Amino acid sequence: xxxxxxxxxxxxxxxxxxxxxxxxxxxxxxxxxxVEIFYREAGPASAPVILLLHGFPTSSHMFRDLIPRxxxxxxxxxxxxxxxxxxxTPPTTDFTYSFDNLADVMDRFxxxxxxxxxxxxxxxxxxxxxxxxxxxxxxxxxxxxxQNANAYEEGLSPAMDAARPAWERRTPETEATLRAFxxxxxxxxxxxxxxxxxxxxxxxxxxxxxxxxxxPGNDAIQLAYLHDYGSNPKQxxxxxDYLRRHQPPTLVVWGRNDPFFTEAGAQAYRRDVADCELHxxxxxxxxxxxxxxxxxxxxxxxxxxxxxxR
Numbered sequence: 230x231x232x233x234x235x236x237x238x239x240x241x242x243x244x245x246x247x248x249x250x251x252x253x254x255x256x257x258x259x260x261x262x263x264v265e266i267f268y269r270e271a272g273p274a275s276a277p278v279i280l281l282l283h284g285f286p287t288s289s290h291m292f293r294d295l296i297p298r299x300x301x302x303x304x305x306x307x308x309x310x311x312x313x314x315x316x317x318t319p320p321t322t323d324f325t326y327s328f329d330n331l332a333d334v335m336d337r338f339x340x341x342x343x344x345x346x347x348x349x350x351x352x353x354x355x356x357x358x359x360x361x362x363x364x365x366x367x368x369x370x371x372x373x374x375x376q377n378a379n380a381y382e383e384g385l386s387p388a389m390d391a392a393r394p395a396w397e398r399r400t401p402e403t404e405a406t407l408r409a410f411x412x413x414x415x416x417x418x419x420x421x422x423x424x425x426x427x428x429x430x431x432x433x434x435x436x437x438x439x440x441x442x443x444x445p446g447n448d449a450i451q452l453a454y455l456h457d458y459g460s461n462p463k464q465x466x467x468x469x470d471y472l473r474r475h476q477p478p479t480l481v482v483w484g485r486n487d488p489f490f491t492e493a494g495a496q497a498y499r500r501d502v503a504d505c506e507l508h509x510x511x512x513x514x515x516x517x518x519x520x521x522x523x524x525x526x527x528x529x530x531x532x533x534x535x536x537x538x539r
Contacts, residue, residue, distance in 0.1 A: 284353025288314025384494015396459020423486025
């Protein structure tokens with residue numbers, strides 16, 4: 230360790246040094262059914278787990294500002310799905326890119342890591358993945374954190390109507406419509422639309438996401454997921470029944486200016502979960518890009534009250 234490192238460490242109290250160590254993110258991989266899954270992990274190995282499930286078209290990269298804020302108190306794990314981030318991307322001939330199969334992979338991922346209980350943080354695509362896990366294993370889910378992840382028909386905005394024909398049939402015409410979701414223009418729009426202060430949205434976010442979309446062969450993977458998205462609204466009644474039946478402590482933190490998922494969809498969780506807390510932000514689809522500190526404070530407060538350490 231050089232003199233500069235020694236001097237910097239001397240400024241830390243023992244408690245601060247311990248917290249700094251816990252917040253350090255580790256970058257790991259786990260092999261699930263022959264597919265290498267990349268994930269970010271931080272926090273004490275013995276702490277309660279928060280499983281962070283990312284949306285489209287991003288990856289665990291979307292949680293880069295949140296993880297260090299949660300890690301001093303929780304074991305935080307954020308995987309990349311196959312086809313995203315640094316996880317492997319098998320060709321569509323070798324892997325079924327559907328939400329059912331994605332949930333299968335994430336289920337086996339949690340089992341490979343020995344996660345027998347967890348809080349689910351779900352954003353966008355993370356909702357269909359997380360709710361499938363919750364329905365399968367309600368005993369494992371200690372709480373839900375929902376950030377612009379829809380489970381209600383009224384939560385689908387008119388902007389989603391253009392994709393509905395693609396959910397019913399796959400044709401050259403419907404594929405052409407969905408390809409618009411893969412462009413840099415649309416990716417940038419997803420991050421900036423509805424932002425309270427666009428200057429607070431790092432361009433790294435959409436550049437990183439677009440680099441993943443632009444990899445050779447990745448368009449076929451994304452089109453498979455987007456065509457299969459129609460399987461999710463069909464599951465809404467099942468997910469809502471899970472919420473009503475099991476009443477998981479639920480925190481909804483929602484960018485109310487989301488062009489895809491409406492404020493009505495956020496409010497709907499309160500209809501099915503008595504123990505639901507809702508916080509709306511003047512933000513868009515990727516509210517974490519602006520509001521990570523505030524959302525982290527809400528999570529820590531919520532889980533601290535609802536799930537005291539065993």
